[in-house]
Amino acid sequence: MQTGFPEVKKKLGFGAMRLPMIGEKVDLAAFSKMVDLFLSEGFNYFDTAHPYLNGESELALREALTSRYPREAYLLANKLTAPYFDQESDIRPFFEKQLQWCGVSYFDFYLMHAQNLGNYDKFQRCHAYEAAFALKKEGKIRHVGLSFHDKAEVLERILGDHPDVEFVQIQMNYIDMESTAVDARRVYETCLRLHKPVIVMEPVKGGSLVKLPPKAQHLFDTLQQGAYPKASNASYAIRFVAGHEGIFMVLSGMSTLSQVADNTSFMKDFKPLTDKEKRTLDGVVEVFSQLDAVPCTACRYCIEENHCPKKIPIPDIFSLLNSMRVFNNHNANFYYQNVVTANAGKASDCILCGACEHVCPQHLTIRKFLKEAAATFEEPKKG
Structure with a gap:
């Protein structure tokens, strides 16, 4: 399948949603070095959205990327997110603000963000797709696509309604391929069948495939004790998805210079997984299937835009719960009490409103997991 995007230099994209921070602001000095290295290694695709880091991602890209490099040196993707418009007339003013925040006159790629059955009707009612294609005709968008978090049947409906969509961004990694919640394999196969080039997000599942059981x-x-060179866990995960047919871009939400160095090292001259590496991944999947972990990707949609009225740091709590369950890491108790919930809501503060579950791309039963977290970290130990 031809992607139709010759301007994309290499298959690795920089997802700007987990940037190095100083307090609530992006560490621009650190981020600038990451941008410099990424570009110097021959990569050019950057991905953002207004909800990322509460708007700081776009501003950081303006300071670290668009104000420092000529426009032809990079490709920039942004998104239209449901909370930022209520009617068709809201879309263009918001889009123009995004251009200003990012410091550009056009976006190379523009996506209808986090499409699912719950928000698609709003995008339809407000003619969001039509607005994006109108902006494309004006030269303010080069390519229109969508990012997707739902079942394959929903994607087929959307692409049937909007056959001019040029690409689809999906969640896909070696754990989620057979997940009934994420439906990654069927969603990917739908893209192939409908001839839509694919961008992959969450290839390392929000970092869950970096630190392994x-x-x-x-x-x-054991694999690396033979003829195989030392390689990072992230490299296997990213190469797994990058080797699939029809995928022209794999996004990685990098937060350190060392992550940029590692990812660019093996994606600069990309080689698909060997059969032996694929068999090893099958074994890793089998290990995970025997664990009792919360499949949270730390996208933070559940707590952005004040979705949680009790200010519960849901992704951080789930990360600690997984540390306890998967790694039996008892330091998680300390971090729960003294770091994660020190100035925020505790799991037991949940009022069961369900706002978090409504926006969760993974369709997690968050309230149930919060109850389990409260039992794990808050109930006094007996004995």
Whole structure:
């Protein structure tokens, strides 16, 4: 399948949603170095959205990227997100603000953000797709696409309604391929069948495929004892998705210079996984299937835009719950009490309103998991 995007230099894109921070602001000095390295290694695709870091992602890209490099040096993707418009007339003013925040006169790629059955009717009612294609005709958008978090049938409906959509961004990684919640395999196959080029997000599942359970890590360590060179866990995850047909871009939400260095090192001259590496990944998947982990990607949609009235740091709590469940990491107790919930809501503060579950791309039963977290970290130990 031809992607039709010759301006894309390489298959790795910089997702600007987990940037280095100083308080509530992006560490621009650190981020600028990351941008410099990424570009110097021959990569040029950057991805943002207004909800990322509460608007700081767009501003950071203006300071670290668009004000420092000529426009032809990079490709910039942004998104139209449901909370920022209520009617068709809201879309263009918001889009123009995004251009200003990012410091550009056009976006190379513009996506209808986080499409699912719950928000698609709003995009339809407000003629959001039509607005984006009108902006494309004006030269303010080069390519119109969508990012997607739902079942394959929903994607087929959307693409049937809007066959001119040029690409689809989906969640896909070696764990979620057979997930009934994420439906990654069927969604990916729908893109192929309808001839839509694919961008992959969450290839390392929000970092969950970087620090692995001991049994899974042993499989990679054993692989590298032979003829295979030392490689990061992230490299196997990213190469897994990048090797699939029809995928022209894999996004990685990098937060350190070392992550940029690692990812660019193996994607600069990309090589798909070997059969032996694929068999090793199958073993890692089997290890994960035997664990009782919360499949949270830390996208933070559940707490952005004041979705949680009790200010519960849901992704951070789930990360600690997984640390306890998967790694038996008892430091999680300390971090829960003294770091994560020190100035925020606790899991037990949940009022069961369900606002978080309504916006969760993974369709997690968040309220149930919060109850389990409260039992794990807050109930006094007996004995």
